[in-house]
Amino acid sequence: MDIVLLAKFVPDIDRIPADAWDRERGPLVRSRLEMAFNPLDRAALRMALEIKARRTGMRIVALSMGPPGAKKILTEAIAYGADSAVLLTDRRFAGADTIATAYTLSRAIKSMSAAGIIDADFAVLCGMQSPDGDTAQVPAQTACFLDGPLYPYVCGLDVDEEKIEFKCLNSVGFQRVVPGRGPFVATATRLCPDLPFYVDLAAMRRANETQVLVWGKDDVELDNRRIGLEGSRTRVIEIFEPQRKHQACEVLEAEGEDFAARSAELLRRLKTSFSTSEAGGRAQAEAEPAVVPGRNYYTGDCVALWEFAGRRLAPVSFETASAAARMARKLRCGSAAVVIGPEDRRAVEDLQAHGAGKVYFVEGVETEKFRVRQQAKAIAALVRKLRPQVVIVPATLTGRVLAPYVSAQLDCGLTADCSALHVADFNRAHVRAKNVLYQTRPALGGNIMATIVSIYEQPGGGRPQMATVRPGALPVRKAPAETCTVEVFRAPELREDFGDSIRVERRAEEEKEIDLEDFEVIVCVGMGVGDRQTIAEVVEPFRAALERFLATPVGLGCSRAIVDAGVLPHSHQIGQTGVVVKPKIYFGLGVSGAIQHKLGMENSRTIVSINRDPAASIHGFADHAVVGEVNSIVPRLTKAMGGLGG
Amino acid sequence: MKEVTAARTADAERLRNYLRDESSTFYGHADELFLPANQAELADVVRAANESHMLLTVSGGGTSITGSRVPTNGGAVVSVERMTSTGREPPTGFKEVHGAGFDILLNAADKTAIVPPAITLSALDEILARSGLLYPPDPTEMSATMGGTVATNASGARSFHYGPTRAWIRRLRVVLPTGEMAELHRGEPAAKKGTVHFTAAGRTVGVPLPPSGEYDMPRTKNAAGLYLAPGMEPIDLFIGCEGLLGVVSEVQVDLVERPDQTLTVVAYFGSCDDAFGFVDAAVSDSLKLAEVPHFLSLEYFDRRSLDFMREAHPHIPKKNVAAAVLFEVPYSEFERHNPYPDTCMLSEVEEALAKHRVVSNWAVPGARREEVRLFRHSLPEAVNDFVRRRSGKIGSDMAVPHEQFRQMMRAYEGESAACGVRFLMFGHIGDDHIHLNYLPENDEEAERAKMAYSRLAKTAVGLGGTISAEHGVGKKCILGENGRLIPYLQVLYGVRGLRAIARVKKALDPNGILNVGNMVPPEMLT
Numbered sequence A: 001m002d003i004v005l006l007a008k009f010v011p012d013i014d015r016i017p018a019d020a021w022d023r024e025r026g027p028l029v030r031s032r033l034e035m036a037f038n039p040l041d042r043a044a045l046r047m048a049l050e051i052k053a054r055r056t057g058m059r060i061v062a063l064s065m066g067p068p069g070a071k072k073i074l075t076e077a078i079a080y081g082a083d084s085a086v087l088l089t090d091r092r093f094a095g096a097d098t099i100a101t102a103y104t105l106s107r108a109i110k111s112m113s114a115a116g117i118i119d120a121d122f123a124v125l126c127g128m129q130s131p132d133g134d135t136a137q138v139p140a141q142t143a144c145f146l147d148g149p150l151y152p153y154v155c156g157l158d159v160d161e162e163k164i165e166f167k168c169l170n171s172v173g174f175q176r177v178v179p180g181r182g183p184f185v186a187t188a189t190r191l192c193p194d195l196p197f198y199v200d201l202a203a204m205r206r207a208n209e210t211q212v213l214v215w216g217k218d219d220v221e222l223d224n225r226r227i228g229l230e231g232s233r234t235r236v237i238e239i240f241e242p243q244r245k246h247q248a249c250e251v252l253e254a255e256g257e258d259f260a261a262r263s264a265e266l267l268r269r270l271k272t273s274f275s276t277s278e279a280g281g282r283a284q285a286e287a288e289p290a291v292v293p294g295r296n297y298y299t300g301d302c303v304a305l306w307e308f309a310g311r312r313l314a315p316v317s318f319e320t321a322s323a324a325a326r327m328a329r330k331l332r333c334g335s336a337a338v339v340i341g342p343e344d345r346r347a348v349e350d351l352q353a354h355g356a357g358k359v360y361f362v363e364g365v366e367t368e369k370f371r372v373r374q375q376a377k378a379i380a381a382l383v384r385k386l387r388p389q390v391v392i393v394p395a396t397l398t399g400r401v402l403a404p405y406v407s408a409q410l411d412c413g414l415t416a417d418c419s420a421l422h423v424a425d426f427n428r429a430h431v432r433a434k435n436v437l438y439q440t441r442p443a444l445g446g447n448i449m450a451t452i453v454s455i456y457e458q459p460g461g462g463r464p465q466m467a468t469v470r471p472g473a474l475p476v477r478k479a480p481a482e483t484c485t486v487e488v489f490r491a492p493e494l495r496e497d498f499g500d501s502i503r504v505e506r507r508a509e510e511e512k513e514i515d516l517e518d519f520e521v522i523v524c525v526g527m528g529v530g531d532r533q534t535i536a537e538v539v540e541p542f543r544a545a546l547e548r549f550l551a552t553p554v555g556l557g558c559s560r561a562i563v564d565a566g567v568l569p570h571s572h573q574i575g576q577t578g579v580v581v582k583p584k585i586y587f588g589l590g591v592s593g594a595i596q597h598k599l600g601m602e603n604s605r606t607i608v609s610i611n612r613d614p615a616a617s618i619h620g621f622a623d624h625a626v627v628g629e630v631n632s633i634v635p636r637l638t639k640a641m642g643g644l645g646g
Numbered sequence B: 001m002k003e004v005t006a007a008r009t010a011d012a013e014r015l016r017n018y019l020r021d022e023s024s025t026f027y028g029h030a031d032e033l034f035l036p037a038n039q040a041e042l043a044d045v046v047r048a049a050n051e052s053h054m055l056l057t058v059s060g061g062g063t064s065i066t067g068s069r070v071p072t073n074g075g076a077v078v079s080v081e082r083m084t085s086t087g088r089e090p091p092t093g094f095k096e097v098h099g100a101g102f103d104i105l106l107n108a109a110d111k112t113a114i115v116p117p118a119i120t121l122s123a124l125d126e127i128l129a130r131s132g133l134l135y136p137p138d139p140t141e142m143s144a145t146m147g148g149t150v151a152t153n154a155s156g157a158r159s160f161h162y163g164p165t166r167a168w169i170r171r172l173r174v175v176l177p178t179g180e181m182a183e184l185h186r187g188e189p190a191a192k193k194g195t196v197h198f199t200a201a202g203r204t205v206g207v208p209l210p211p212s213g214e215y216d217m218p219r220t221k222n223a224a225g226l227y228l229a230p231g232m233e234p235i236d237l238f239i240g241c242e243g244l245l246g247v248v249s250e251v252q253v254d255l256v257e258r259p260d261q262t263l264t265v266v267a268y269f270g271s272c273d274d275a276f277g278f279v280d281a282a283v284s285d286s287l288k289l290a291e292v293p294h295f296l297s298l299e300y301f302d303r304r305s306l307d308f309m310r311e312a313h314p315h316i317p318k319k320n321v322a323a324a325v326l327f328e329v330p331y332s333e334f335e336r337h338n339p340y341p342d343t344c345m346l347s348e349v350e351e352a353l354a355k356h357r358v359v360s361n362w363a364v365p366g367a368r369r370e371e372v373r374l375f376r377h378s379l380p381e382a383v384n385d386f387v388r389r390r391s392g393k394i395g396s397d398m399a400v401p402h403e404q405f406r407q408m409m410r411a412y413e414g415e416s417a418a419c420g421v422r423f424l425m426f427g428h429i430g431d432d433h434i435h436l437n438y439l440p441e442n443d444e445e446a447e448r449a450k451m452a453y454s455r456l457a458k459t460a461v462g463l464g465g466t467i468s469a470e471h472g473v474g475k476k477c478i479l480g481e482n483g484r485l486i487p488y489l490q491v492l493y494g495v496r497g498l499r500a501i502a503r504v505k506k507a508l509d510p511n512g513i514l515n516v517g518n519m520v521p522p523e524m525l526t
């Protein structure tokens, strides 16, 4: 077996130069970003190298579709140990969305196999996503076009002379996958180790001496209408900045009369921005335009996909169901929900309460093991039968890989991780489309927002407009459907004889302590808090209340001064000599914001400081400053969160 | 003290951060903190302190490891941290550029910039990177400020090629201890007849230079003591003066074009002799490399340092490895979209290393420079962190003339083995400047390490070297002959040399208020 490594040349979003933000020219000038080897693809290459080290005669071939500059990362891949590399570059590939990209890649892989560059039996390894789009769609769609299984979210690898075993994340914990024959696609997560930062001189020499194959459109056997702009099923309508970051710090005086009201308002805003991912949420605030009567461009129902949490529907299912119902009211069509699994009364009641007029249960699919291909094919078969106009999928661990596999099956557009959906007319160029779905999502690590539509030339083709939505981003509304019909759909028989085996491991009850970097919300204590007692009596209750309020784990960090004082161990230290964190919300409690501390947290999306000194350095770069004594303010905020509810 | 316009506070908590530095050995006390926002406010603070005979200690980034910014004798602290902009209109040819919270005035055509004292080296680098320019001095600690690095004549790995801070200062503005402003230019008339002259606030100031034989500066990279030499330029008085002679309020630096790319190589050797042999050949240019224009840096890590770093970088090879040399060489793109140097250059470097029996090597292209920086910085940081939690660091900063280098290394090994305290060595081998760090587990070990350190300082001076090549001496003391503490600088210059410094100090700071305690003991100033 050989390995194809997908390598993407991406903007380095960890190091956005200040001048890339050019207000005159739009939100973010991509040409000013430095380009790099997608970090998760590097991790995938590392896995490939580990496998190759245990196999004789195995070849690793790196493949990239991109501008001529992408040759850089292919040369790097060779230096690290890939045997050869193919660069797909052609102006006619430009403008490709995920589906056109995946199509082109899969065709190129086929051609590579035909040309003997790789064996007929091969595996595709790549990162689960890339930081520019963050969609996680290309790997699943590529797997679909190769008609092979997808093993997403690899977080560990066990390899010896006999077998390869991937440890993959799934919604209940892990599954251990021993792949069979190829082609299959496996994707690396952030939990996989990166390549080292060095090679050796001889490896550089070898890379210089190895020719990177450069292929254009005509070197690959493909359907011209499925590549580049023409092959894309989505269109970007608008790109805008999420919110002007760090304009000025908003100051809240603890002594002010309206403190209670204003602090409650602040907490509410933090909560909204936390779940919508854009600080302040422009797309959210936007009033939805009224729907103009007339014949809609698309026909069919709005369909929402489910998500389970254990045996019950997960809360996000109600978000997708509510969204589908809301869209359906606008479009004056029916609203339906799809659940994989046996018929279940309680699920029906719940979904009906959130507006579903029909519920479909898909039977005949394995649910314990997460087999993406099998589930996706069943859903695609149902969608083909229902011919809906909108399909909304939760952007959860499972939804984010299931949806793209389905979209590739149906050849429809897909927008990942939407934080807002609305219906409006599309009037551009020669296309006039009434009431289509506008899908708004963050991109480039949340540095820009994009609004996307799917316009198909033949609207009657049964291709839905499809989106995954970020959990917590859309409102849940109880608006019961008057009636609700239930139907059981038997998935078509599907041969899954890839010779693989999957073993599910539920997560152990007590989770291992996660690293500070992994928290989306961090409470950081500085010398203004100082001692253990205050941490136990003031900070801990605040942290626990935040966890309930935002429904997310909240990490505890500290400044070095706290470590020096022996109050917390070094593993909590944020800063130049500690960890570098980028949470969605950082709370600094009595932290002065010294430069070395700032280096470790300045890229947090929202920075809130509680400090009695209005002139503290941290207020130079915080978004919100609550000025006053920690001991008096923090308990008040803790109490307020109780009042506002979780 | 009288009214001043600058912000001030006596809040103990606010002050606490200014009472120590990164040495973790010096602790001070102060009554007040001044935070001037511009040059006029700064001058005002100094003038007021001078008038009321109040001790004043200047604080920059606080990264010194010599106690130089610690107010051990009390008084007040003045921090320049709010001076983030030069606060003036750009002269012709300059334009104002913002970045990372600072403003600088940049003249890209003339490759020069005017910068405020508070700007950190990392911020300056971030701003300059956008114009493809580089300020070459690169002390490892990039949160150091421009003012602090001028005051300590800081240097870094690339000082091997570029020289120390001193070489890059075109013009300085300083607030003299009297509160008067002086402006000093590179290339100004040199000292004549044993006196160096410059003008400040319209008057001519004369500073007496020591007679010959009283103050001989070592012929190595050096940051110990004032720069005093016949024929010197007045600007050199202030560079490396550790704040004794004035507060830096504005700096005009020289810049160079950023090297296109740099290749970093970490070469692992089976013996120290092989490593030294390679460095000798690189320094003396006997490698005769046609493809390598020059070495930007040459750094050394001994086996113990590698052991120490292995915790964060587990892949550092262990087997048969006795030492490593890290070096950087510039290169340019030889082929579009290829990140590496061309094959001729790679082969040449490989061959040169093979001649010195290299065991293995790591090679890193320019694009991954940040990882290299972190890799290199991880060692001093880990060492500082280790000792902060134990008995304090005893680290050397000595350098000797190249011919004496191996003898000095033997002395380091010999003394350290004899004293039986854990130690490691790393540093700027291209400049014959190695940091020997003791890692004492307890106070008793610390005492033994200090004794060894004293002997080594004397050995270095005996070999014609310096006791501090880059960190400065600050308030450091050392065990003297009779077992009593003496100022560290005395080892290099003797009591006569210290008196020479005190004379210069008194000429510029008659009331003895500024940064008292650095270099010479306070008693000598009265």
Ligand SMILES: Cc1cc2nc3c(=O)[nH]c(=O)nc-3n(C[C@H](O)[C@H](O)[C@H](O)COP(=O)(O)OP(=O)(O)OC[C@H]3O[C@@H](n4cnc5c(N)ncnc54)[C@H](O)[C@@H]3O)c2cc1C
Residues within 6 Å of the ligand: A525, A526, A527, A528, A529, A558, A559, A560, A561, A562, A573, A574, A575, A576, A577, A578, A589, A590, A591, A592, A593, A594, A595, A596, A597, A600, A610, A611, A612, A613, A616, A628, A629, A630, A631, B013, B016, B017, B022, B061, B062, B063, B141, B143
């Ligand atoms: C080389 C080097 C590396 C370093 N690395 C790091 C690092 O990785 N991480 C790091 O954090 N630091 C680091 N430091 C230290 C850094 O410079 C600061 O000293 C440190 O961050 C200060 O911590 P602090 O903000 O908790 O304390 P302080 O600076 O003392 O600030 C305390 C703050 O709390 C406020 N306050 C006090 N009491 C109250 C109260 N009752 N209510 C409300 N507010 C109150 C005060 O106004 C003040 O702003 C490093 C320093 C150096 C030189």
Ligand SMILES: Cc1cc2nc3c(=O)[nH]c(=O)nc-3n(C[C@H](O)[C@H](O)[C@H](O)COP(=O)(O)OP(=O)(O)OC[C@H]3O[C@@H](n4cnc5c(N)ncnc54)[C@H](O)[C@@H]3O)c2cc1C
Residues within 6 Å of the ligand: B021, B022, B057, B058, B059, B060, B061, B062, B063, B064, B065, B068, B069, B080, B117, B138, B139, B140, B141, B143, B144, B145, B146, B147, B148, B149, B150, B151, B152, B153, B154, B155, B156, B157, B242, B243, B246, B247, B248, B249, B380, B381, B384, B470, B471, B515, B518
């Ligand atoms: C991990 C680590 C690595 C280091 N590596 C290096 C290295 O490679 N090379 C090197 O040279 N040093 C190194 N240092 C030491 C230190 O970073 C330098 O001495 C630096 O120049 C100090 O700058 P600062 O801004 O922090 O000054 P401070 O520590 O605040 O002050 C240093 C001295 O300068 C004076 N001073 C500060 N600002 C002014 C001003 N505006 N006007 C007049 N006097 C002023 C102070 O009074 C004091 O005497 C290292 C330190 C650490 C912690």
